[in-house]
Amino acid sequence: MSAESISNTGAARARKVDLRVIGPLVALVVLILIGVMLNPNFLSYSNVTNVLARSAFIGIIAIGMTFVITAGGLDLSVGSMAAFVAGLMIMAMNWLSVSMGDSVVVILLGIVLALGAGLAAGFINGILITRAGIEAFILTLGTMGIYRSLITWLADGGTLSLGSGLSSLYSPVYYGGILGLSWPIIVFALLAILGEIVMRHTAFGRHCAAIGSNEKVARYSSVHVQRVKLATYVLLGLSVGIAVVMYVPRLGSASATTGLLWELEAIAAVIIGGTLLKGGFGRVWGTVVGVLILSLISNLLNLTDFVSPYLNGAIQGVVIILAVVLQRNSGPAR
């Protein structure tokens, strides 16, 4: 929908097609065209739904990350946080099922716990950054290590697995859905729309951008700077919790390798989408496009023998840089 409106404006002002706006979309379309040429199954229903459902975890987190980055912050801890929350959730559900059996109530309690734990973890990051005045980069680098160690410790170095009864009861949350769309895709889409509305049309979204572009001016304009910044980290923590709620039913397990490098993928998706890394401007629909670009690259590489698998990382790097160059090319001219 946003894609349509953008191309309409583009057509209306044919002279002023702004690559900075449509850059990520161009990259996405090019990738899709390459995919169609390389493999006839690329646009098959199962492949498209697979890619969308797989994007949902990073996507949901990246939506939260868009707000943090727009307000001039950063959070490196989300990948480890996701692993830690997933571990907590699995342990709690296994523990509850001993006394309560494999029931829906146990799953609901697990979901509440995951959301609460995400919220709390985000709050801890936020309060330390805003009240103790620690640089976001360093603080979240620290919590990243802490959560990663905690999940390794909780899992005793191995893998935490959900009991098989609970696992089969919970798995429809990832594999099931309505109208041929699985739940992760639906949740991702709803959150994206909600995020876009909050970013564009609410005072909170504008405060984020104001703080990101100039914190002092924002303060003089009576924006509650600390409170808004704290809220962005809490929101991000909550989105990590939501991502975990969708992640755990997939394989029913968490280990020290869960969520590895998710933080960098989420940040890359946000920046590819056109949000400024230094803050001050953010767009949620761009983030969604960024996430889809990242998942499509790995999907395409798996669907072909186009390049040696050793070079997968290089291809990803090139596409990320190109997608960003496309939208920044008007910068140096001034």
Added chain:
Amino acid sequence: MHKTLITATALTGLFASPLLAETIGVSIPAATHGWAGALNYHAERTIERLEAANPDLDFVLTTTSGPSQQVSDIEDMVATRNIDALVVLPFESEPLTAPIQRVADGGVWVTVVDRGLAQEGIEDLYVAGDNDSFGRTAGTYFAENLDDGAKVVVMRGIASEVDNERVAGFEAALEGSGIEVLAMDHGNWNRDTAFGLMQDYLSRFPEIDAVWAADDDMAVGALAAIEQAGRTGEMIVVGGAGMKEMVARIRDNDTTVPVDVTYPPAMISTAIEMTALGVSGAAPVSGEFIIASELITADNAEDFYFEDSPY
């Protein structure tokens, strides 16, 4: 009185223990994936057991998350704990070779586990799994049990020497069997990556007869993807390492998972026990000890199932 005694013992321990007892340093990678987790579990268990059984033995266990940290750990062990023997699973071969050589030159007994050093003849004892046999065992099973022209997809691990040896063994066993390898991509020994990779294999190939997921963690991801696509029953999945969930499936005659190939993390116990023997001079143990990969089938699965193990 009691307190003084403890202090005195502690002091004696601090200054004189190298003279009284043998200290064995154990340096292994941190538990970052299932197999390494089991490695840590077996290392801790063996150390506990040996310390209880043998008061003269003292152990220092460090787990590392990178080669440079492992070098510092080993240097610290030599400098501050004055170790008599070192059991090390090198994080990477090249960067650890020179530091371990220095330790060996200082007269310390060196046992290298699983990942060989870049230069031969440094260690007193080498204990390892057999990566070539790991791949070959799976390949041989495919060659013997799949029809001519069967189609196989392969999930490789993290690009490394270990992975290359396994794949080379696998390919050697398939040679001349008429089995077609459709694709080989890296699943990085990770469940999530393997899940996505398997989904893509399933979209890409309408017909797959067997999956070699060269690790049980990847097999878990592959199985979930196959089930999601509703293609269970079309293909078999052979993993590796001997994760207990997989062994249980084999034991219960799961038709999708007929066999598994071992690569026992308990080899660290073999290494520590043999080193303790070697250091005490009780029996000659220097040389090489290669633990072959075995095929777990429904008939012998019971012997490979360890209820308490984390893996």
